[in-house]
Amino acid sequence: MTRSTISINPTKTDHHVAKLTALAIALHVLEAVFPSPLPGVKPGVANIITLFVLIRYGFGTAAWVSLLRVFASSLLLGNFLSPTFVLSLSGALLSLATLWLAQYLPKRYFSVITLSVLAAFAHTLGQLCIVRIWLIPHAGVSYLIPIFALAALIFGLINGIICARLLSK
Amino acid sequence: MNKLKSQALIGDIFIIVTSAIAVVFLFKTLWSNVPASQLLIRQADQIIGTYDLEQTRELHIHGPLGESHISIEQGKVRFKQSPCNHQYCVHQGWLNRVGQVAICLPNQISLQLIGEKKPYDSLNY
Numbered sequence: 001m002t003r004s005t006i007s008i009n010p011t012k013t014d015h016h017v018a019k020l021t022a023l024a025i026a027l028h029v030l031e032a033v034f035p036s037p038l039p040g041v042k043p044g045v046a047n048i049i050t051l052f053v054l055i056r057y058g059f060g061t062a063a064w065v066s067l068l069r070v071f072a073s074s075l076l077l078g079n080f081l082s083p084t085f086v087l088s089l090s091g092a093l094l095s096l097a098t099l100w101l102a103q104y105l106p107k108r109y110f111s112v113i114t115l116s117v118l119a120a121f122a123h124t125l126g127q128l129c130i131v132r133i134w135l136i137p138h139a140g141v142s143y144l145i146p147i148f149a150l151a152a153l154i155f156g157l158i159n160g161i162i163c164a165r166l167l168s169k
Numbered sequence: 170m171n172k173l174k175s176q177a178l179i180g181d182i183f184i185i186v187t188s189a190i191a192v193v194f195l196f197k198t199l200w201s202n203v204p205a206s207q208l209l210i211r212q213a214d215q216i217i218g219t220y221d222l223e224q225t226r227e228l229h230i231h232g233p234l235g236e237s238h239i240s241i242e243q244g245k246v247r248f249k250q251s252p253c254n255h256q257y258c259v260h261q262g263w264l265n266r267v268g269q270v271a272i273c274l275p276n277q278i279s280l281q282l283i284g285e286k287k288p289y290d291s292l293n294y
Binding site: 113 | 177179180181184188189192196199200
């Protein structure tokens with residue numbers, strides 16, 4: 001009987017994805033430790049990495065980093081398949097969809113700050129949909145929408161500026 | 170600050186201003202503090218009736234699951250009892266402001282609070 005060996009030859013892209021995902025996971029987990037004034041209002045600093053990757057390596061890599069981050073962080077934090085995970089995933093998916101469209105905006109007029117703000121709103125929207133449909137199925141949720149939208153604008157802007165700084169280095 | 174200016178492009182400013190306006194608009198529409206004066210009750214696709222909020226009254230509305238008890242009490246209203254499983258409608262408690270809604274999906278009953286004039290949720294021409 002011959003021994004079969006499986007060898008994986010990681011490409012250069014794989015290494016990039018792994019390194020950047022590790023960084024994103026670290027930021028995500030770090031952020032989860034800090035208390036938040038309202039459940040769901042979080043700076044989302046890990047998204048800086050997603051944006052950075054999107055600009056430097058393209059959309060495909062950014063999607064990998066973002067989704068791997070959501071799955072790996074949930075395993076680390078112990079909330080895989082829990083509502084927190086589903087919220088995280090729905091936010092990530094909708095913000096990726098938005099980024100996929102927004103990347104075609106003319107670069108001359110729209111920088112990563114626009115991408116960050118739009119992604120933040122999409123993230124919040126994705127989460128609110130899940131909250132409304134699944135977790136709190138009544139119209140009372142609408143009272144929280146303005147707060148979440150304000151948080152998305154502020155944090156989206158700050159993250160975008162940080163990402164622009166990182167990219168200019 | 171100069172550095173920041175050189176990073177934010179004209180499109181960015183446009184997106185930021187537009188979203189800021191959208192946020193202000195959301196606060197204005199969803200956080201109305203106008204006390205309601207009337208209550209509109211719907212059952213499935215029919216309007217059961219419009220009731221004055223300035224009274225004390227118990228209503229019994231029939232839905233597919235049975236009877237829901239709605240109580241109006243001097244300017245506020247709530248689902249007092251409902252035959253649904255989750256009791257979301259009951260837990261929502263008292264409603265008293267224009268635009269507030271309580272819905273009992275299983276029993277297909279909704280309460281909507283309106284003012285003297287119903288605030289528009291959309292405009293058609």
